[in-house]
Amino acid sequence: MSKIKFLLFFLFVISLSYSQTKHATVMVNARAQKDKILVRWAINSPVEWQKANKKGYIITRSTVLRDGVVLSKPEKTLLTPKPLLPEPLDSWLDLVQKDNNAAIIAQSIYGDSFEVTAAKEGELSKIVNMADEINQRYTFALYAADMSFLAALKAGWGFVDENVKKNEVYAYQVSVFESPKVKESSYMIGLKDYSVLPAPTDFIAIPDDKKVLLSWDYETFKRIYTSYMVEKSSDGINFSPIATTPLVNLNDKDEHPSKTMYYIDTLSVNEKLYHYRLYGITSFGEKGELTKTITATGVSAVVTAARLVDYNIVNSNEVNLEWDYPKESEGFIQGYEINLADNDKGPYKVVSKIIPPSERKLNYKDNLFPSNYFTISVVGKNNQRLTSQSMLVQPVDSIPPAIPTGLEGVIDSLGVVRLKWKPNLEKDLRGYRILKANNPGEEFVDIYHQSYVGNSYQDSVSLKMTNSKVYYRLAAEDMRFNISGLSEILVLDKPDKIPPAAPIFKDYDNKDGKVKLKWIRSYSEDVVGYSLRRREKGQEKWIEIKQINDTIQEYTDDRVENKKIYQYAILAKDKSNLWSSLDHSTITVNVLNFTPAKIIGFLQGLPDRENKKIVFSWDYVKSKSKILGLSIYKNVKGTPPTLWRELNNDVFTLEDKNLKINQEYEYHFVPNLESDTPAKAETLTVIY
Structure with a gap:
């Protein structure tokens, strides 16, 4: 379904608040039924809305699709031969008696005045009051129209088109009569767009003392439903609305959009089971599918706190706790939780599962702090918690911490030493003793003189001293001043500042x-x-x-x-x-190199006795020196060679026809280079 314009009604009026600097526009929405189409509209300007109530609206329907085929020329039909205006005030009487929303619309259109709170005084104030009154008429009218489609039809802000066919799709265009300043809008829809309205999701109930908090998904359905109705039953069969008017969300804003909608139902008594179900209502007055029924029971609030009364230390990591709580109040709670912190101000951490209401003792086994502050929380059936005052527990501790491990370090070029190690896991750890020696047989000295907190430390060494290494050890100390054994020795090489002797x-x-x-x-x-x-x-x-x-x-x-x-x-x-x-x-x-460079990479001479000649071919290897040409010397074997040919560097074949039969000839190929590098001559012997 293609939407040319989409109308957001009262619940989104704030996001559509109109400034006179914007262009007034008719906002259109439509909804397909099984055999008809409902159309709704509104103007996003209070002033133009008031004018339009006197001028009326024109509705044009264009058939744009038939049997799945787009019409080359849409078929236009004027659905309102006369501008659609609000019905006369007298015709509203019956509907007003039954529908409060109709009364609001009638008052906004025909009322002599519309009450404005905090009225101002003075001439300028009268103008401001008039503007406020128009805005209030506009706002309440759109809200009421969303709540009652019948009233919207009566006000001329809605239309029901029953002359429609299942195989066609229409574009409904709504405009204000003789008002070119108000931009018209359209909405495309057909009977094929009909769908069953869904049931709201995430409908849950959270019980409390004589009340139940109901919540459901609002964000998913905000463009479908403008209001909701909750129904309630005490027997799960006979349901009735929980309120006289539908529930709307007045807190949804563009900058802080609502994701969930809430409603609190007040109960007369606790411990009684109630059934709830929910459905949404569209701006066309349609009711959506009902949710599944959920149940809830009011639960009593926790008013009495438990009190820790005694403890017995078993060992450094185990203690038995005892507390008091009225037996007659056990039926109103889920149980207890034990909380622990290492100081009275916390933060406290829950260290137990929920303990049954009848229990009054707990054996706590875990790593205790040197000073332990315990509290106990009573957990109500609505998860409300009431926490006691703290009780101090200090176990006797004579066991030293574990020996520190993972000691490592590095010395930089300036003599700065950076040490680090794995932190101990004891909860009562006070810190570490850091020990140092400059030679293997030397006694280690405590260089910090007290417990160091942390698992990294920075020291310094002198690079002028003759020792090439430095030695470190650690010991851990707890809050009772118990000191662990010493760690493994860390040996660090001091940086070498003297360069090596030159080769x-x-x-x-x-x-x-x-x-x-x-x-x-x-x-x-x-x-x-x-x-x-x-x-x-x-x-x-x-x-x-x-x-x-x-x-x-x-x-x-x-x-x-x-x-x-x-x-x-x-x-x-x-x-x-x-x-x-x-x-x-x-x-x-x-560098002096007199070795001739090989220039000719390929050389051959083939005798052709039939044509009485020898055919030569050659090629050059890649060389750094530029090849200028080639000198060829010739001789009969056993006689001195003489220059035979001088060739350029782009010649790679040659023929010799000055030959005698049964002679053995020698050819000497000498490359000529641009540089003075000697070039290797190549000799070729051919028997003709």
Whole structure:
């Protein structure tokens, strides 16, 4: 069902409150029945609403769908040949006698005055009072129309269309007669949109002393029902309304929307069973489905508190409690709850399940505090609780806490020590004793001098002292000053501030375009690795070319270029990530490589005796040096070669036709490079 406009009536009037700066609009709603369609509307402006009651409304119906097919040209029908106006006041008399909502509407339309509370005085006040009166007429009229569809029909704010067909869908358009300033609206609906009105959900009853709180889901049904009716029965058969008028929610607002609706039913007596059921009412006066019947009984309030009278300490974690409560009041309560806190002000925690009303003792077994404050709560049948004064229980404790575990720490480069450990679980824990020693055989000293609260601690050590390690232990202390045994010893290495001794190059070799380096390792014991670095002479930045472990003492660098001068540096790193100095760990190498570079990667010569020639083809490998061309030398085997051809770098095939039969020829292919790097010549022998 497509909705062009949707009308929200009185329960949402506040959210639709109209300011004169907004455009007045007719808000339309409709509801399909089995054989007819009900239409309701209202204007969102009190002033224009008052004018419209005198001008009347025009209703046009357009048939837009028939047998599931959209009509290319909607069929329009004027349902109100004359503007729809409120019926004359005399015709309201019978309905007013039966329906208070009809009386409200009649008074809002025809009444000489509409009472305004807190009336103001003065000329300006008269204008304000008139505006207040219009708003009150408007508000109460829309509310009453939501409560009575018959009264809305009589006021000209509703219409019943019985000339409808099941295979058609209509668009109902409502406008104010000769009022172009009031925007018209439409609502699309058909008989196929009929559905049974649902029963409200989450209908529950909460009993109390001579009253029952009823609640149900309001948010889900707020666009379906404008009011509700609760029915009550004492026998579960004969039900009657709980109120003379339907129940409405006046607390629903845009900024704080209501999710649940409540109603309190007052009872004359407790302990009597009552049955309740609920249904919703739409703005068309339709009653929805009934909910399932629920039952409730009033329960007496708790007026007498229990009183803790004695206790007996069994051990440090067990105590027996006793209390008093009038036996004649046991039938009005569910039982008791025991509450515990470590101080009189709390917070208190419930430490027992509900204890039966006839019980007067409890054996409590759990970890007790050094000081325990117990209270007892009487739990009424409506879950109301009445709590006693507290009683102090202090068990004797001679058992020390558990030995602390999980001690760990770290020392930073400034000598700051950060310790942490797993917290003890004793409830009576006072804190920890923190002990320290600078050498293995030295006596541990309490560095905090009292119990430390927490499970992390910050200390400091001197980095100038000769000891390379520092030692820590912990002991836990409870509120009775019982001290646990000492924890395992934590050994921490002090940070190393002295860099390792530098390694030294002892030899190098420059051969075949490679540089082979050899060095003497650092004599520092805490070295964990080396970094070999290189840069071209004249450059500022060193580039690491290899990370080396402590066992390797040589390296061959094959990623160098001919006739370039390189500088090499070798640095040692210790366990503290300190690096050795570069002052005596560098060497300079001039790379000279006279090994010819291989340029021709593919070469072949195929004799073609039929055509009396030799066909040559070749290709070049990828090279850093630019290839300018190719020189080819030729000779008969056993004779000196002579230059035969000079070719550009884009020629890759050649033929030789100057040949003699049964001769063995040698061809020498020499690449010509732009750089002065020597190129390797390739020789090819062909028998023709």
